Amino acid sequence: MLELVQQGAPDPMFTLKKIADADNDPRKVDLGVGVYRNEDGRYQELEVVRRAKKILDGLDLGHDYASTTGDEEFLRLGAAVLFGENCEALISGRVSSVQTISGTGANSLGASLIASTVPSTKVYIGLPTWGNHVPIFQHAGLEVVTYDYLDSTRHAVDFENLLDNVREAPLGSVFVLQGCCHNPTGVDLSPQQWGELAQELSTYNQVAFIDIAYQGLGDGLAEDATGLRTLADAGLEMLVCQSFSKNFALYGERCGALHVVSQKSWLAEIVKDQLRSIIRKTYSSSPAYGSRLVKIVLSDQSLRTLWLKKNRQNLLSHIDAHHIPGDWSYLVSERGLFSCLQLTPAQCRTLVDHHHVHLPENGRINIAGLSEENIERAAKALKSVVC
Numbered sequence: 001m002l003e004l005v006q007q008g009a010p011d012p013m014f015t016l017k018k019i020a021d022a023d024n025d026p027r028k029v030d031l032g033v034g035v036y037r038n039e040d041g042r043y044q045e046l047e048v049v050r051r052a053k054k055i056l057d058g059l060d061l062g063h064d065y066a067s068t069t070g071d072e073e074f075l076r077l078g079a080a081v082l083f084g085e086n087c088e089a090l091i092s093g094r095v096s097s098v099q100t101i102s103g104t105g106a107n108s109l110g111a112s113l114i115a116s117t118v119p120s121t122k123v124y125i126g127l128p129t130w131g132n133h134v135p136i137f138q139h140a141g142l143e144v145v146t147y148d149y150l151d152s153t154r155h156a157v158d159f160e161n162l163l164d165n166v167r168e169a170p171l172g173s174v175f176v177l178q179g180c181c182h183n184p185t186g187v188d189l190s191p192q193q194w195g196e197l198a199q200e201l202s203t204y205n206q207v208a209f210i211d212i213a214y215q216g217l218g219d220g221l222a223e224d225a226t227g228l229r230t231l232a233d234a235g236l237e238m239l240v241c242q243s244f245s246k247n248f249a250l251y252g253e254r255c256g257a258l259h260v261v262s263q264k265s266w267l268a269e270i271v272k273d274q275l276r277s278i279i280r281k282t283y284s285s286s287p288a289y290g291s292r293l294v295k296i297v298l299s300d301q302s303l304r305t306l307w308l309k310k311n312r313q314n315l316l317s318h319i320d321a322h323h324i325p326g327d328w329s330y331l332v333s334e335r336g337l338f339s340c341l342q343l344t345p346a347q348c349r350t351l352v353d354h355h356h357v358h359l360p361e362n363g364r365i366n367i368a369g370l371s372e373e374n375i376e377r378a379a380k381a382l383k384s385v386v387c
């Protein structure tokens with residue numbers, strides 16, 4: 001049997017990370033994978049997480065199995081971070097929340113729920129997007145329909161195209177949208193556009209599937225949730241994938257949740273039960289450690305402050321100082337961890353091969369990979385490939 005196994009689809013980010021990790025040159029600048037780093041380019045632990053670890057240590061909770069659907073208090077706190085304490089859907093019990101293996105697991109569980117309920121559902125995904133979106137839904141056996149998310153000439157969302165797809169899709173289709181800090185473009189819908197979108201999704205009876213992996217890394221916790229809160233307030237059926245990888249820098253702990261908003265509270269109970277059943281036969285329960293830390297931080301008002309780097313303005317200042325031709329102002333109007341530098345694949349390859357500046361060929365950089373120490377080198381390298 002095993003001789004019939006085929007190689008998996010290549011993952012450019014996996015390869016990029018391997019090359020960057022193996023590059024020991026002191027000039028290395030790694031702008032590839034989306035991880036916050038300190039001034040030495042190493043993993044950066046949040047001060048709040050450090051403190052929560054001390055508190056958790058004192059609690060000595062042991063290593064028993066977590067329940068299949070996860071820690072209820074963690075889920076309640078997580079849902080409130082997303083929807084806001086006063087959200088009607090939450091108060092009226094229309095939200096089914098379960099713990100997941102971070103954001104990836106939430107996407108995958110959401111896709112399984114859809115596939116096991118209505119296998120013929122079409123899933124609409126705007127491109128470019130996070131490299132795992134299309135494979136996750138296809139792996140669940142669902143048909144994926146793609147459309148252009150970005151009008152690259154204006155470096156803005158092609159909103160009319162999105163609305164056209166909402167209007168033309170079969171009723172009951174799923175629209176995968178990123179809640180904030182869009183990966184890889186850094187370009188989000190405006191609050192007005194979310195409002196219009198809510199209207200159209202409701203009129204055409206479509207289901208919203210919101211993936212929010214960067215809440216708090218854009219304009220602030222509540223601001224970044226404006227889009228999904230607008231959809232929830234419009235009474236839509238929706239699934240929301242929550243990740244604590246980036247905003248708590250807990251990448252390896254795999255901490256997240258899936259929140260499904262139904263239109264009736266009795267439906268929410270059935271949905272939660274179906275999720276329990278899928279989790280049981282796939283991974284049984286989620287890791288406990290990260291959720292324990294997040295619960296400690298979210299239950300304590302004084303620990304809720306999140307750390308945010310201001311690297312965008314800094315990169316623009318260095319670009320200006322080096323008189324690098326072109327309009328780079330989009331760097332500061334975008335939000336979140338990523339930006340797509342308007343470079344050709346050849347220019348990106350030159351940065352990797354000759355300047356130890358690591359980024360994928362689409363020019364997407366992790367803004368947080370820049371530090372006081374490496375930003376000058378990165379700007380000079382950029383100048384040498386652009387000029």
Ligand code: PMP
Nearest residue numbers: 102103104130183211213243245
């Ligand atoms: N969604 C998006 C848009 C992402 O960029 C990522 C991480 N790169 C994820 C989900 C999943 O991250 P995690 O599984 O670590 O939560």
